Amino acid sequence: MTSQTGTWxxxxxxxxxxxxxxxxxxxxxxxxxxxSTAANLARRLHAPELVLIYExxxxxxxxxxxxxxxxxxNLADSALTVVSVPEIFNYWLQPGRIDVxxxxxxxxxxxxxxxxxxxxxxxxxxxxxxxxxxxxxxxASCREVIVVMxxxxxxxxxxxxxxxxxxxxxxxxxxxxLGLRGAGPVQVITDLGxxxxxxxxxxxxxxxxxxxxxxxxxxxxTGWELVVTADLKITTPPSVEELTTLRGMRTVGSSDRxxxxxGTAATRSVGIGVGVGVGEDAP
Amino acid sequence: MAKIVSLxxxxxxxVRDNDTVALEGFTHLIPFAAGHExxxxxxxxxxxxxxxxxxxxxxxxxxxxxxxxxxxxxxxPGVGSLHRMRDALATGWPVPLEIEEHSHAGMANRYVAGxxxxxxxxxxxxxxxxxPEHTASISSVTCPFTGEELAxxxxxxxxxxxxxxxxxxxxxxxxxxxxxxxxxxAVLAARRAIVTVEELVDELTPVPGAVVLPTWVLDAVAVxxxxxxxxxxxxxxHRDNTAYRExxxxxxxxxxxxRWLKSVKEAGA
Numbered sequence: 001m002t003s004q005t006g007t008w009x010x011x012x013x014x015x016x017x018x019x020x021x022x023x024x025x026x027x028x029x030x031x032x033x034x035x036s037t038a039a040n041l042a043r044r045l046h047a048p049e050l051v052l053i054y055e056x057x058x059x060x061x062x063x064x065x066x067x068x069x070x071x072x073x074n075l076a077d078s079a080l081t082v083v084s085v086p087e088i089f090n091y092w093l094q095p096g097r098i099d100v101x102x103x104x105x106x107x108x109x110x111x112x113x114x115x116x117x118x119x120x121x122x123x124x125x126x127x128x129x130x131x132x133x134x135x136x137x138x139x140a141s142c143r144e145v146i147v148v149m150x151x152x153x154x155x156x157x158x159x160x161x162x163x164x165x166x167x168x169x170x171x172x173x174x175x176x177x178l179g180l181r182g183a184g185p186v187q188v189i190t191d192l193g194x195x196x197x198x199x200x201x202x203x204x205x206x207x208x209x210x211x212x213x214x215x216x217x218x219x220x221x222t223g224w225e226l227v228v229t230a231d232l233k234i235t236t237p238p239s240v241e242e243l244t245t246l247r248g249m250r251t252v253g254s255s256d257r258x259x260x261x262x263g264t265a266a267t268r269s270v271g272i273g274v275g276v277g278v279g280e281d282a283p
Numbered sequence: 284m285a286k287i288v289s290l291x292x293x294x295x296x297x298v299r300d301n302d303t304v305a306l307e308g309f310t311h312l313i314p315f316a317a318g319h320e321x322x323x324x325x326x327x328x329x330x331x332x333x334x335x336x337x338x339x340x341x342x343x344x345x346x347x348x349x350x351x352x353x354x355x356x357x358x359x360p361g362v363g364s365l366h367r368m369r370d371a372l373a374t375g376w377p378v379p380l381e382i383e384e385h386s387h388a389g390m391a392n393r394y395v396a397g398x399x400x401x402x403x404x405x406x407x408x409x410x411x412x413x414x415p416e417h418t419a420s421i422s423s424v425t426c427p428f429t430g431e432e433l434a435x436x437x438x439x440x441x442x443x444x445x446x447x448x449x450x451x452x453x454x455x456x457x458x459x460x461x462x463x464x465x466x467x468x469a470v471l472a473a474r475r476a477i478v479t480v481e482e483l484v485d486e487l488t489p490v491p492g493a494v495v496l497p498t499w500v501l502d503a504v505a506v507x508x509x510x511x512x513x514x515x516x517x518x519x520x521h522r523d524n525t526a527y528r529e530x531x532x533x534x535x536x537x538x539x540x541x542r543w544l545k546s547v548k549e550a551g552a
Contacts, residue, residue, distance in 0.1 A: 032361070055387060056309050056462045068524050069360035071310025073517055076461045082492055085309055085334070085465045086395050089388040094407050117384070122417050128369055130358030132386035133335075137408050166411035178410040179431070252524065 101142030112167025285455030309464025316510030397472025444473035455498035461517030
């Protein structure tokens with residue numbers, strides 16, 4: 001995309017929009033890949049006191065470079081404290097101390113349920129994905145959940161093949177009936193726009209389009225009859241500061257910085273990690 | 284008391300065919316050297332337990348050592364899939380593989396129960412997910428005080444747990460630090476325990492946040508410098524991210540993997 005602030009890719013817009021959704025001072029349980037990039041961007045921009053927590057047990061970590069895995073050494077070196085894996089889940093996540101769970105997935109359905117286990121049948125799947133990691137309990141116990149994933153027809157489905165992590169189950173009452181204490185997915189941020197649960201039905205509806213994207217393009221990549229809110233917004237384009245900061249971030253062990261993209265809305269920048277921890281996985 | 288022995292001797296004496304074996308280390312301190320020694324000694328029928336199978340179990344599975352995998356996240360961190368694991372599940376190559384799949388919170392609590400001498404652990408987990416219907420070691424329990432229904436997971440008690448640590452003293456007391464994962468629980472849950480270390484030292488200087496495993500809960504300590512590579516040993520060497528990326532091509536192709544396997548076997552000769 002191009003505007004007066006320059007040119008950016010749809011992935012960059014997604015990451016920046018996701019970063020904006022985190023507020024200074026919040027405690028955020030971070031999945032690797034897209035969520036990790038966005039959370040670290042937020043900390044460099046408007047949320048310097050954002051507390052980043054990774055399932056490897058690193059609390060309030062401030063890595064100079066983006067980790068490739070959820071347990072890289074720079075996460076431990078820059079953390080306020082490092083606790084064991086049983087402790088991070090039992091003492092920190094389970095009681096509901098964490099404000100935001102930041103997740104991705106291979107499939108997401110209209111009720112915000114996430115699949116990172118299998119495409120197809122469990123016993124004889126078409127694609128076997130990495131599995132649960134920390135996601136089921138992050139989705140259950142964080143005060144709220146924000147999902148970041150690329151908007152693809154194969155990923156945005158009517159109903160997930162396997163419920164790895166619960167969004168709103170089958171309807172508005174399910175989280176309460178299941179005893180899930182967090183609010184569930186309050187926002188889904190994609191490379192095309194943003195979705196939020198309808199206040200009545202909890203079905204995900206389109207609330208914002210990124211600049212230059214049409215409703216038809218989003219519908220073409222969504223596997224259910226996507227409802228658009230009456231007050232549909234256009235996402236504020238990236239600022240120069242946001243883009244410059246994002247492009248200055250490096251992943252540990254990689255020599256290159258993020259390249260500025262070369263042009264259109266179809267550009268997909270490379271180098272944003274995928275597939276780790278609770279993140280998405282390209283089949 | 285732990286005996287200070289060579290790694291081949293430790294594996295030969297303490298890891299048996301058909302054992303339930305846990306090689307733990309959460310991204311950090313993954314005991315690769317021990318895994319390769321198990322491959323060289325040709326163990327078969329193992330039930331492999333690990334939260335994140337990582338490359339080390341992809342290698343053991345591809346080498347035909349395992350008949351079952353118990354895990355909670357099976358990918359190549361930052362890269363993609365574990366292709367040897369996928370191939371074994373889809374086609375039974377080189378031998379069929381069963382799986383028992385959990386979440387991280389569930390697996391961590393199974394080790395906690397095992398280390399605590401309890402038959403199961405309680406957690407808020409799995410509610411509404413599809414995992415319990417596929418995994419027999421997930422159930423539920425009613426709180427006797429509040430009536431609340433909670434998830435229950437059965438304890439894990441490996442026949443042998445193997446972890447890697449930064450160092451041990453000459454009595455076999457072990458010290459590890461950085462991200463310490465679930466290693467303490469995995470060792471204390473096990474019937475037998477082996478620790479590989481970067482080095483033996485005269486005295487264990489205290490390190491903030493370190494886990495210390497007393498010699499009397501261990502069976503063997505073996506010196507294996509670089510034994511966690513291509514994962515890392517905090518304070519000794521970094522994670523070899525290039526090796527993790529390169530594993531993808533090796534793991535995808537049975538012939539490339541077979542060549543890799545030959546090189547591992549020859550390395551011990």
